[in-house]
Amino acid sequence: MIQNAPTGVPWSIIPFPKATSTQKLAEQTNICWRATSAVDAICNQPLRATLDIEEDVGPDARITVRNGFAAMQASRWPVVQLLGGQVSPSTLPPLWRAIPATAMRTRTQLLGVYGTTAPSAAGTGPSEIDIASNYVNWGNGREGMRLQVAYLNGWAHAGLTTAVTAGATTVQVDDVTAFAGASAMIYDGANTEVVKVTSVTASAPQTIFSETTPVTVQTGPGTLTLSAPAAFAHAAGVVVSAMPQDISWATILLAAAQVLDSGASAITMQHVTGTLTSSTGGARDLREQAKEILAVYRRVI
Structure with a gap:
């Protein structure tokens, strides 16, 4: 009313x-x-954290090669975590070769809040991804390579699926995506508090890149492990967010x-x-x- x-x-x-x-x-x-x-x-773009597998061909406008590195401009941002990728010559069917996450990095660092890797409370964050040499090059000419890159983007945001007691060090939420390493607010009126998430465990993790080296991604409903016990009790449905x-x-x-x-x-x-x-x-x-x-x-x- x-x-x-x-x-x-x-x-x-x-x-x-x-x-x-x-x-x-x-x-x-x-x-x-x-x-x-x-x-x-x-x-x-969705602002809530999501898992994205982005595919494009290059070298070209969005996938460039310079100084021995390939760089891909991601469509969504901020890129919170790189999960890996795979590359193939532009053939049908693709002949995929795995790219480990250790062979990738964001061009700039993710700005943090409260000393963590959580995105800052502003419209900032990386969107360009560097890939180590020998994965994408000009050997097959322009648009001669097909590239897939998997990453988490956006701001971690979820709701409690079960009540939390004061002193709890784990909480159940409806989406653990991108919470690992983040600081978040539990929005609960006078009992609002800041928590730092050290790790996450999804109830049903998703497997990607089954064609090459499978990668397990913690996304969907699951458990957040906190760095310190919760100060207050919270009811199911309360929002937990780094947005x-x-x-x-x-x-x-x-x-x-x-x-x-x-x-x-x-x-x-x-x-x-x-x-x-x-x-x-x-x-x-x-x-x-x-x-x-x-x-x-x-x-x-």
Whole structure:
């Protein structure tokens, strides 16, 4: 329910008047999903951490060779962890040769927070991947090599799947992707705390590059192991995230825009001391503000 601040008169009820609590919760959940999808659409990439296997041919514009090294410009960023790759001459079927993760590195280092390798709370991070010599070269001419690179990108973000007791050193979440080595916030009101994740174990790890040397990736639901015991108890469903907070704020703005579209034509809210801000400008203003916030997180290619 959205209420007019000065009078307390309801303007709109989600999703419709006299909806049950179950119906309200279902629609609120839909609003959150749609807002999250809108964020990914604006940025042209998911901001939540994902496993990506990217394939292209080179040498060419995106895969270059210089000083004995090959360099690939990843589509998504920030690149949090390199998992390995494989390369083949541009033939059908491909004749893959494994590239170990030790033969790869990001061109620049991942900026961290709290002394960890977690992405910083800003739109920064590496997107160019260097590959050791002898894997990609000009021997077959332009676009004579086919390259696959696997990496984790984005910001670790999950929800607790079971309750956590104070003093626990492991927590169960719905997605362990990219949490290893990261600092994250457990967002729980007055019990919000920062935790550092030393390792992760997925319930069902994913295997990639079965054609050459299989690589096991810890992704999906599983367990986070903390460097220190949790200070507070937390209920299932609480968010654990290394995502910059301005992304969350942009998502809130997009969710509010949906509520305005559903029938609340105006809301008056406190802006700064002594002034009021009215939403009579409509949902468009909220969406434009969200787009401005998210501009620095847009996909690089």
